[in-house]
Amino acid sequence: MTVVIGCGAGFSGDRTDAAGPLVEALRRYDAPCALMFETLGERTLAAAQLRRVTDSEGGDEPLLEAFLAPVLADCLSSGITVLGNFGAANPEAARRRVAALAAAANIPDARLGVVDGDDLRDRLASLDWTPWEGERRPLPDADAVVAANAYLGAEPLLEALHRRAQVVITGRVADPALALAPLRYHHGWAPDDWDRLAAGVLAGHLIECGTQVTGGYFADPGVKEVPGMATLGYPIVEVERDGRLVVTKPPGTGGLVTEQTVREQLLYEIHDPSAYLTPDVVLDLSEVTIRQVGPDRVAVSGARGRPAPETLKTTVSFLDGHQGEAEISYAGPNAVARAGLARETLRQRLADRCPPSLRARFDLIGVSSVFDGDVVGQPGSNRGAPDDVRLRLAVEHDRREVVELATQELLALYCCGPAGGGGVRRRHSRRLKTASYLIPREQVRPQVTLYLGDSLHAP
Known part of the structure; x- marks a missing residue:
């Protein structure tokens, strides 16, 4: 059958x-x-x-x-x-x-x-x-x-x-x-x-x-x-x-x-x-x-x-601090270099204003966003660089106010440069983590x- x-x-x-x-x-x-x-x-x-x-x-x-x-x-x-x-x-x-x-x-x-x-x-x-x-x-x-x-x-x-x-x-x-x-x-x-x-x-x-x-x-x-x-x-x-x-x-x-x-x-x-x-x-x-x-x-x-x-495998999901994400776009001639300057500016601002325990990641979407943006896709390293790049910041910390401060620093790039940044989006949420265990x-x-x-x- x-x-x-x-x-x-x-x-x-x-x-x-x-x-x-x-x-x-x-x-x-x-x-x-x-x-x-x-x-x-x-x-x-x-x-x-x-x-x-x-x-x-x-x-x-x-x-x-x-x-x-x-x-x-x-x-x-x-x-x-x-x-x-x-x-x-x-x-x-x-x-x-x-x-x-x-x-x-x-x-x-x-x-x-x-x-x-x-x-x-x-x-x-x-x-x-x-x-x-x-x-x-x-x-x-x-x-x-x-x-x-x-x-x-x-x-x-x-x-x-x-x-x-x-x-x-x-x-x-x-x-x-x-x-x-x-x-x-x-x-x-x-x-x-x-x-x-x-x-x-x-x-x-x-x-x-x-x-x-x-x-x-x-x-x-x-x-x-x-x-x-x-x-x-x-x-x-x-x-x-x-x-x-x-x-x-x-x-x-x-x-x-x-x-x-x-x-x-x-x-x-x-x-x-x-x-x-x-x-x-x-x-x-x-x-x-x-x-x-x-x-x-x-x-x-x-x-x-x-x-x-x-x-039996058991998955436990639990709340553990807060996370945030923010993005800004750069387009036109020299977009990758401007996005790279924005990233370095933002990196320094977070180091100056946020606790060392803040965990942050920077991605240049359009250059490098799946792999670690700090390792590959450095501005000027690629021939035929794109003219449309989006800088993404992802952060996590135990305190929500620290996460909000970090993403607000990206928002400030509107006027604090470099030139031509736009299309900012921000979001914040509780950080949800998972871990696996065995039980009889x-x-x-x-x-x-x-x-x-x-x-x-x-x-």
Whole structure:
């Protein structure tokens, strides 16, 4: 038997019209199908927690309706299970919004499963925390913590499916779990069938970032050409009971699926290809084979698995001081030299007026803004220098007034020169940092709640 899964989003802010072609393609399969939406990153979740602080009804995925409204009715009527970490910091709020979408589609009794238990903020003092490898920071004070979320595995999502949920809404789960859960459900894989679980995690990993595997992030003009960038097809994975899989995309869509696109995504965020740690299994990619078997069809096999770790990764986001950003533009002849003079003037002013503990970075956008602007892109060092440059200042400090003073010094360049500066923008915010920890698996207690539309459904 084949189980087919499409991915309609790879991050919060992804294209919201992607799921339509996916659902159209999934409905053509004579096989169990699921549609997953992966919309969470670590800072995405922290930002969602901040939104919930000011709005108790907020904190879930802002684009939920845009993602789901065009396809929810078709999915429910066609038996396509929907799984998404739309819940972010507030899975119950996301559930209410999905229920409203289902009611608007004349399906008021849609079966909605909500998975929570990843949020550990209320239990910080009672858990055993170990800093993640490379981290040396002790657990922040509880009053500074904005978010503390464990990466759940597929088990609670599988429970929701066994309770016949048509839509499964989660907070923080490991991204591949959104695919592994329906694969376990339909294929009946045992919780200790490590090679099959590894194949399921691999399937989820290959499609979790959306169009990264169908050419989007792959594209590099003149080096790696990709057709139809404006109409990229989002990925589909066809998975057999024995773990063999094929990556493809909806017919007629842009992009491409090749051995090269699959290989790049295969290694994305993989630190150790022989031991990719997930809550469900340790995935070994060292014997994986990739083979083109048709246009936009790539077969992948050879995943191996070992027992899952005894600990779960938990990301803690916390407030730590303030940050600010300010920019000013210089254009026309000698723009790079004028922007460089502005930078050096600003550097000296900050040294004279701000505490030594101020941390500052200067970038000449148009000359150097991704790499350190203090190392490359020195004025006069490049031939054919641009005539449109933007000086960017980024600062951070424990005290907001210091950050505001630093960005005000850039604002003063309007009249304090050099000539021709304009278009100043400034912004200030609390500084949000993240750190990762490990906690014993048994200390995390996922919960699954089933609803019929807006009504709580008893087990």
